[in-house]
Amino acid sequence: MTDEAQGFEIEAPAPLRRRQLRRLLDRRGLAIQIALLIVIAGLGYGAVFNAVQNLARAHVASGFGFWNNTAGFDISQTLIYYSASTSSFGRAFWVGLLNTLLVAAISIVLATVLGFAIGIARLSRNYLLARLAGVYVELVRNVPLLLQLLFWYNAVLKSLPELRDSLVLPGGSLLNSRGLFLPRPEFAPGFLAVVIALAAGVVAAIAWRALARRRRERSGVELPVFWPALALVCGLPLAAFVLAGLPLSFSFPVMGRFNVRGGLEILPEFAALTAALSLYTAAFIAEVVRAGVLSVSAGQSEAAHALGLRPAATLRLIVVPQAMRVIVPPLTSQYLNLIKNSTLAVAIGYPDLFQVFTGTVLNITGQAVEVVAITMAVYLTISLVTSFLMNLYARSTAVVER
Amino acid sequence: MKRLATAFCCALVMMLAIPAAHSQTLAAVKNRGELVCGANGTLAGFGLPDPQGNWTGFDVDFCRAIATAIFNNAGKVKFVPLTAKDRFTALQSGEIDVLSRNTSWTLSRDTSLGLDFAAITFFDGQGFMVRKSLKVSSALELNDAAVCVQQGTTSELNLADYFRTNHMGLKTVTFATGEEALKAYESGRCDAYTTDSSGLYGERLKLAQPNEHIVLPEIISKEPLSPVVRHGDNQWTDIVRWTHFIMVDAEELGVFKANVDEKLKSDNPEIRRLLGVEGQYGEALGLTNDWAYRIVKLVGNYGEVFERNVGQGSPLKIVRGLNALWTKGGLQYAPPVR
Numbered sequence: 061m062t063d064e065a066q067g068f069e070i071e072a073p074a075p076l077r078r079r080q081l082r083r084l085l086d087r088r089g090l091a092i093q094i095a096l097l098i099v100i101a102g103l104g105y106g107a108v109f110n111a112v113q114n115l116a117r118a119h120v121a122s123g124f125g126f127w128n129n130t131a132g133f134d135i136s137q138t139l140i141y142y143s144a145s146t147s148s149f150g151r152a153f154w155v156g157l158l159n160t161l162l163v164a165a166i167s168i169v170l171a172t173v174l175g176f177a178i179g180i181a182r183l184s185r186n187y188l189l190a191r192l193a194g195v196y197v198e199l200v201r202n203v204p205l206l207l208q209l210l211f212w213y214n215a216v217l218k219s220l221p222e223l224r225d226s227l228v229l230p231g232g233s234l235l236n237s238r239g240l241f242l243p244r245p246e247f248a249p250g251f252l253a254v255v256i257a258l259a260a261g262v263v264a265a266i267a268w269r270a271l272a273r274r275r276r277e278r279s280g281v282e283l284p285v286f287w288p289a290l291a292l293v294c295g296l297p298l299a300a301f302v303l304a305g306l307p308l309s310f311s312f313p314v315m316g317r318f319n320v321r322g323g324l325e326i327l328p329e330f331a332a333l334t335a336a337l338s339l340y341t342a343a344f345i346a347e348v349v350r351a352g353v354l355s356v357s358a359g360q361s362e363a364a365h366a367l368g369l370r371p372a373a374t375l376r377l378i379v380v381p382q383a384m385r386v387i388v389p390p391l392t393s394q395y396l397n398l399i400k401n402s403t404l405a406v407a408i409g410y411p412d413l414f415q416v417f418t419g420t421v422l423n424i425t426g427q428a429v430e431v432v433a434i435t436m437a438v439y440l441t442i443s444l445v446t447s448f449l450m451n452l453y454a455r456s457t458a459v460v461e462r
Numbered sequence: 463m464k465r466l467a468t469a470f471c472c473a474l475v476m477m478l479a480i481p482a483a484h485s486q487t488l489a490a491v492k493n494r495g496e497l498v499c500g501a502n503g504t505l506a507g508f509g510l511p512d513p514q515g516n517w518t519g520f521d522v523d524f525c526r527a528i529a530t531a532i533f534n535n536a537g538k539v540k541f542v543p544l545t546a547k548d549r550f551t552a553l554q555s556g557e558i559d560v561l562s563r564n565t566s567w568t569l570s571r572d573t574s575l576g577l578d579f580a581a582i583t584f585f586d587g588q589g590f591m592v593r594k595s596l597k598v599s600s601a602l603e604l605n606d607a608a609v610c611v612q613q614g615t616t617s618e619l620n621l622a623d624y625f626r627t628n629h630m631g632l633k634t635v636t637f638a639t640g641e642e643a644l645k646a647y648e649s650g651r652c653d654a655y656t657t658d659s660s661g662l663y664g665e666r667l668k669l670a671q672p673n674e675h676i677v678l679p680e681i682i683s684k685e686p687l688s689p690v691v692r693h694g695d696n697q698w699t700d701i702v703r704w705t706h707f708i709m710v711d712a713e714e715l716g717v718f719k720a721n722v723d724e725k726l727k728s729d730n731p732e733i734r735r736l737l738g739v740e741g742q743y744g745e746a747l748g749l750t751n752d753w754a755y756r757i758v759k760l761v762g763n764y765g766e767v768f769e770r771n772v773g774q775g776s777p778l779k780i781v782r783g784l785n786a787l788w789t790k791g792g793l794q795y796a797p798p799v800r
Contacts, residue, residue, distance in 0.1 A: 119693045120554060120576035134622045134634035144622035217649045237650045238608060238633075318607040318653050319633060328651065329635070409637040409646065415613070419547055419638060423614030426575040428551050 111429055126425040127153075133420055135411045137327055149421050156416030157438065163333055163412060164399045164442075170338035171398060172391075175345025182350050193346065200343040206404055208340055213332035213408040220328070223319070232312045234320055237328065241313035244324040250307030257300035258293070265289035329410035333402065341398045345391060352387035353379060384457050392450035396443045403439075413438060487559055487691070487698035488532070488748050496538045499525035500558040503543025504641050506664035507772040507780075508564050517541045520771040521562040524583060524689060527705050527761045528560065531753040536760045545639050547614035550575050553690060560702055561690040564658060566616045579688040580702040585784035585793050587681035588620050589659035591666060594674050596653060601680040606631040610643040610652035617657050620683040644668065654678075658685050663778045701747050708754040710796035711736055712763035714787055719762045722755060735799045743799055754799075764794065 115122045127150040134144045139158040142151055182193040200208070217237055221227060226236040234241040265288075272283035301307070313323025356379050364374040403414040414435065422431040491497050501522055502509030509519040517539075526536040542558050553561045554576055564586070565571075567579040590601050590609070598604065601624070611618050613636045625632035635652055637643040644665050647655035657665065662677045669675060689706070691699050712718075715733050717725050725733050734740040737758075738751035745751055761767065768785060769775045786792025 115576075117694075118554060118576040121574035132619045132622060133636075134618075134632060136633060136635050145626050214649070217646070217651055222650050316606050318604070319631075321606065406638045407642070409635050409642065411636065415636070415638070419613045420618065420636065423547050423550070424570075424619070426550050426554070426571070428554070 115429065121425070121427060122430065124430060126421075126427060126430075129425075131421070131424075133424070135416060136409075137330065137411055149425065152421060153413070153417050153434075156411060156413035159411055159416075160399075160402055160405075160413040161442075163330060163337070163405070163410070164402050167334050167337040167341065167398055167402070168395055170334065171341035171345055171394075174338060174342035175394075176349050178342060178346035179349025179353070182346060183353055197343045197346050200340055201347075205336065205340050205401055206407060209332065209336040209404055209407060212336045213329070216328050216332050216335075223315075226315065226320070232310070234313050234315070234323070236320075238319060239328050240326040240331070241320045241323040242326065243310035243312045244322065246309045246311055248307035248309070250304035253300045253304045254297045254307070258297040261293040261296035264296070265292045268292065327410070329405070329408050332408055333405055333410045333412075336404075337398055337401060340401075341394055344394050344397075348387055348390045348394065349383075351390075352383035355386045356382045381457065385454070385459065388450060388454040388457065392447055392454075395446055395450065399442055399446065400439060487695045488701065491532060491559055495533075496540050497525060497529045497532065497560070498540045498542060498558045499528075500544045500549055500552055500561040500563055501525065501541045502563045503541075504639065505564060505661055506667055507660070507776055507778045508664065509541070509543075509562075511541075511543075518771065520584065520767060521564060521689075523761055523767045523771060524562045524705070525560065527709060527757045527767075528702060530756045530760045531701065531705060531749055534750075534756050534760075545614070546612050547638055550577065550690075553577060553692060556692075559691075559698075564661065564687050565690055566658075566685040567688045568616060576693045577690050578693045578699050579690055580699055581706040582686040582688050582793075583706050584660065584687040586658040586660050586685040586687050588617050588656060588683040588685055589662050589681055590654045590656050590678045591647075591662045591675050592654045592678060594676050598678070601654075601678045601682065602628060602630075604630060604654060606633070607653040608633040608635060608651065609654045609656055610635050610637065610647040611656050612636075612640045612643045613638050615657070616683065616685065621656055624682045640665070658687070660772060660778075660780055663780055664772075667777055697748055701749065704747060705757065706764075707796035708736060708799065709757065709762075709764040709767065710787070710794050711799060712754065712758045713765040714789065714796070717758055717763060719758060719766055722758045726755070732798065732800075741800075 112122070128148050130145070131147050131149050131152045132144055133152075135142055135152065135155055137159055138155050139162065140151075140155060141147075142155050178193045178196060181189050182197065184190045184193075220235065220237040223236050223238055226234045229235055232243050268288055269285050272285050276282055311322050313320045313325075315321075360378050360382065361374055364378045365371075369377065402412055405412040406415045406419060409415070418431055418435045422428055425431065499522075501517065502519070504510060505519070507519055509517065509521045511517050522541065525539050525541070529539040530536045532538075542552065544552055544558075544561070544563055546563075549561055549563055549565065550571070552558050561577075564584070565579075566586075567582065571577065572579055590604070592598050592604075604625075609621060609632060611621055611634060618634070618636060621634060622632070635643075635646060637646060640657065640661070644655060646652060648669055655662070655665070659677065659681060666672050666675055666677065689702050691702055711732075715730070715736060717733060717736065722737070726737055726739060728734060731740065735743060737755045738744055738753065742751060744753040747753070762770070765782075765787075768782065772778045772780045773782065782790075782792060784793045786794065788795040
């Protein structure tokens with residue numbers, strides 16, 4: 061994979077770029093570059109040509125015609141409509157892709173929050189807290205992810221009660237070895253007002269923050285930001301919710317003979333995969349964060365203290381902004397690893413893209429080349445998009461040289 | 463990760479390497495000095511290495527029979543354990559010579575995979591296993607049940623069909639290997655476990671408390687299990703197909719491991735042709751004329767292989783049923799050697 065995909069793209073210093081360009085335009089260099097390009101293109105063409113010929117000779121079906129054929133198999137978790145009898149292999153692909161994105165997105169958020177907390181805890185002056193964080197990092201970082209995944213899956217499964225002895229949690233939720241069943245919110249049409257109020261609240265909070273900032277820069281008077289913002293973001297939707305006549309009801313899970321009916325189902329496979337991915341990646345992120353914070357020289361904090369900034373303000377205004385520049389590139393790498401590691405879902409039967417598409421669909425259609433190529437392209441795209449977004453963020457926090 | 467690696471390697475091999483072309487499998491096997499056979503590896507009675515690492519089972523013995531026909535040595539086989547998901551790719555890419563791994567013969571597999579099914583060695587059907595404590599006596603009572611199944615099998619497809627046809631709700635939990643699916647069933651993740659009924663008996667023995675589980679009476683599908691070869695090498699297909707046929711013929715003619723030497727002196731022309739005393743039938747296949755004699759002598763006839771691995775001589779105790787000879791009310795019928 062290229063450096064860019066790994067998220068290590070660091071702006072090359074200008075002289076180096078110019079030197080590369082000069083070497084490219086130099087005649088001998090140009091010839092070498094062209095020759096290399098031809099060799100690579102030739103190899104690529106040879107591989108494709110050879111594959112097509114061999115497939116034809118072996119009478120293996122090829123092409124993408126299978127995409128619209130009926131799938132005929134069931135999937136345990138579907139975020140969009142899917143039916144074994146009518147949906148196509150293409151639909152199964154989207155179901156798998158969404159499941160991958162769901163588990164990756166949730167795990168990235170959890171891993172980031174946990175990773176930052178542990179990374180900071182490791183630098184804490186509280187001896188016990190720092191040691192505990194250290195033990196966590198060393199323990200989790202040094203045990204293979206697959207092993208942790210199986211541990212979580214079997215630990216989650218084995219310790220939960222059977223269906224008949226389901227734990228009834230407060231609020232009408234059920235917990236058993238088949239998963240966690242939450243009441244499913246059913247939105248009445250009036251709920252749209254709440255969503256609009258929430259959006260308005262967020263916009264108003266941002267505007268308030270900008271206003272407070274301008275006031276502070278002009279007059280030095282600090283206006284409170286946090287509490288008013290919270291009031292706007294939470295209060296407005298709440299008011300709208302009451303005014304619209306409480307447009308929300310819940311469908312509660314009910315015990316059937318074999319399974320729980322109704323409600324919102326969280327599969328144990330999903331829970332185990334999310335737990336393993338986020339806990340594992342959090343250990344790496346903690347180290348990245350620790351390195352980032354340590355990279356900010358102590359002189360910066362001392363100077364801030366000398367200027368009279370309180371410790372919290374020092375951390376927020378001086379240390380974190382500088383540490384982020386060091387943290388973001390390796391953090392991107394961790395995110396990409398997490399996304400790719402989500403393919404371990406096959407081991408525990410979570411229907412992610414790899415399990416559904418490269419597993420069942422490949423096997424039914426037998427078209428390994430097409431299916432593997434599509435899967436590779438999809439993971440590459442997800443990784444490149446993630447990398448691109450992180451690079452955008454890195455650029456926005458980069459030092460502006462004057 | 464190993465599975466991932468295999469799938470990718472197979473795809474790579476298909477892109478870069480040139481697999482053995484037509485009618486070269488026999489020559490390639492002879493050159494190599496051993497047969498490479500794709501087998502199950504985790505299914506008791508069909509393909510499973512014992513604690514000493516010796517492979518045993520019904521499908522395994524079939525590969526030993528092919529090796530015996532070629533090398534006169536039942537040990538010249540290398541077994542490659544394959545999951546249901548990887549088996550066809552392994553055969554297509556030339557990694558194995560023959561796939562003998564409880565594989566159902568279906569039209570789409572026969573036509574779109576570039577593979578050929580040689581002969582039905584075992585007539586099977588899909589069934590369900592449940593806990594006795596569920597107090598279920600028929601698969602039709604499984605409305606809304608969670609069912610554990612192995613990925614990439616006809617079972618996965620039949621399961622969806624059966625529940626849909628009978629207007630029952632279903633929660634499928636799919637695993638890459640049969641072992642993972644069985645483990646999840648045992649830990650209570652699913653109400654039922656489904657696979658071919660022959661497999662159910664084998665898998666049940668692996669559970670901690672086999673007697674707490676029952677196999678339901680319904681057989682919901684036809685599963686004609688057959689060894690598989692690459693399409694286009696007709697000589698090799700013939701060898702694999704006739705390996706099965708002569709084992710069935712031998713049983714029908716009363717030729718056993720124990721009496722095969724004696725039968726060499728038989729006057730019965732059918733037995734004389736079978737054992738290569740008369741005619742050039744083995745050479746026509748590219749083998750030696752005593753190939754069938756070797757198979758019966760070193761591996762046994764169809765009935766012996768059946769009883770030893772999955773029948774009354776095994777812990778599985780599967781009855782012959784559909785797999786009895788046609789003369790005894792079953793479906794096993796082989797064309798004559800002549």
